Amino acid sequence: MRDVSRNIHAEFRGVLGRFTLDASFTVPATGITGLFGPSGCGKSTVLRCIAGLQQLPGSTFSIDGDVWQDGPLFRRPHQRPIGYVFQEASLFAHLSVQANLLYGAPRDAAHARSSIEFDEVVELLGLAALLERSPRHLSGGERQRVAIGRALLSQPKLLLMDEPLSALDRLTKDEILPFLERLHARLSLPVIYVSHDMAEIERLADHLVLMRAGKVLAAGPLTTLQSDPSLPLAASRDAAVNFEGTVESYDPSYSLLTLRIDGGRLLVPSPPAASGERRRLRIAAGDVSLAREHPHNTSILNVLPARIVSRTALGASEILVVLALGEDGAGAKLLARVTRRSWDHLQLAEGLDVIAQVKGVALAPGRNAGMHASSPGLRGR
Numbered sequence: 001m002r003d004v005s006r007n008i009h010a011e012f013r014g015v016l017g018r019f020t021l022d023a024s025f026t027v028p029a030t031g032i033t034g035l036f037g038p039s040g041c042g043k044s045t046v047l048r049c050i051a052g053l054q055q056l057p058g059s060t061f062s063i064d065g066d067v068w069q070d071g072p073l074f075r076r077p078h079q080r081p082i083g084y085v086f087q088e089a090s091l092f093a094h095l096s097v098q099a100n101l102l103y104g105a106p107r108d109a110a111h112a113r114s115s116i117e118f119d120e121v122v123e124l125l126g127l128a129a130l131l132e133r134s135p136r137h138l139s140g141g142e143r144q145r146v147a148i149g150r151a152l153l154s155q156p157k158l159l160l161m162d163e164p165l166s167a168l169d170r171l172t173k174d175e176i177l178p179f180l181e182r183l184h185a186r187l188s189l190p191v192i193y194v195s196h197d198m199a200e201i202e203r204l205a206d207h208l209v210l211m212r213a214g215k216v217l218a219a220g221p222l223t224t225l226q227s228d229p230s231l232p233l234a235a236s237r238d239a240a241v242n243f244e245g246t247v248e249s250y251d252p253s254y255s256l257l258t259l260r261i262d263g264g265r266l267l268v269p270s271p272p273a274a275s276g277e278r279r280r281l282r283i284a285a286g287d288v289s290l291a292r293e294h295p296h297n298t299s300i301l302n303v304l305p306a307r308i309v310s311r312t313a314l315g316a317s318e319i320l321v322v323l324a325l326g327e328d329g330a331g332a333k334l335l336a337r338v339t340r341r342s343w344d345h346l347q348l349a350e351g352l353d354v355i356a357q358v359k360g361v362a363l364a365p366g367r368n369a370g371m372h373a374s375s376p377g378l379r380g381r
């Protein structure tokens with residue numbers, strides 16, 4: 001039998017008007033799972049099924065071995081310990097921010113032990129200065145932070161977020177993303193995060209469920225799906241991979257961080273950071289070029305040994321190359337987009353050891369840095 005403990009397991013099947021949903025996935029019941037796909041593919045419907053707001057007979061759902069739906073068993077929405085954050089925050093206009101936050105928080109002491117604390121939520125979401133205010137006078141971003149805080153204080157076992165940033169402008173989004181990153185770093189609560197914006201998913205998600213037309217194309221770790229050439233992400237114009245790096249050292253004379261990643265080291269321009277700190281990195285396929293030999297006298301900071309894992313034609317003139325970093329080709333996967341002419345000219349081949357020249361690395365802000373910064377990340381060249 002499948003081990004459903006520590007997992008979220010979903011199988012939703014049914015017909016809604018002219019739409020057919022046939023979505024099954026299993027992801028870890030930890031971290032943030034991005035639910036990604038084009039408009040109308042069924043992302044919100046999956047969330048509604050998880051919340052019990054949409055009942056499709058013959059479906060199943062369990063989290064951490066706790067079954068919410070299976071055959072005749074169907075827990076009603078109020079029997080499911082979920083927090084739900086929608087596109088637009090609907091706050092009670094006649095209540096203060098503090099009263100809104102506490103609305104729906106369990107009052108009994110039984111919840112107190114394992115609970116998400118009020119003070120912690122206020123601190124994590126930067127709400128201290130807003131507590132006495134009326135929601136009428138909050139900005140869109142502030143309202144959404146209150147809505148997220150209220151969902152957390154209902155002590156959910158699972159947080160569902162349906163396009164929580166899509167109603168906000170770019171600057172406000174960039175202001176809220178660091179708060180979400182802090183929640184991610186500090187709380188162990190599993191989150192299912194719906195978005196059709198890959199930039200948000202790349203910043204936040206650990207796992208990904210890729211949807212198309214009511215079906216799940218693939219589910220798994222974000223990096224694995226990003227670097228799978230058979231999936232649409234890798235072939236897209238802005239294809240990239242994200243992975244974690246650990247700060248090894250900081251060179252103040254050049255404001256450069258050295259980060260250890262699986263299979264190599266990267267130098268990235270950055271404000272100082274403490275060694276041992278974990279940071280999320282993004283490397284775009286278009287920022288990686290290949291050489292047969294170690295280049296001399298180059299301005300490119302990051303030049304790493306790697307092995308070619310696979311090649312996939314992208315139209316008539318380009319090739320998408322999946323690389324594995326390290327002399328032994330056992331490290332993190334990277335994508336590179338090269339012209340077919342260069343591929344032939346350099347006599348590249350699957351299995352060949354090459355040098356990856358990384359022209360740009362985007363580094364997510366540190367957990368405590370940039371809480372009011374509007375920069376989505378730094379680029380190092």
Ligand SMILES: Nc1ncnc2c1ncn2[C@@H]1O[C@H](COP(=O)(O)OP(=O)(O)OP(=O)(O)O)[C@@H](O)[C@H]1O
Nearest residue numbers: 016017018019038039040041042043044045046196
């Ligand atoms: N109760 C329902 N009855 C009939 N059709 C429905 C029902 N619920 C959803 N649908 C249809 O299912 C499809 C998927 O809708 P859904 O909102 O889940 O997509 P989505 O991926 O979240 O889209 P978006 O990103 O635009 O929000 C749509 O065509 C929608 O009209």
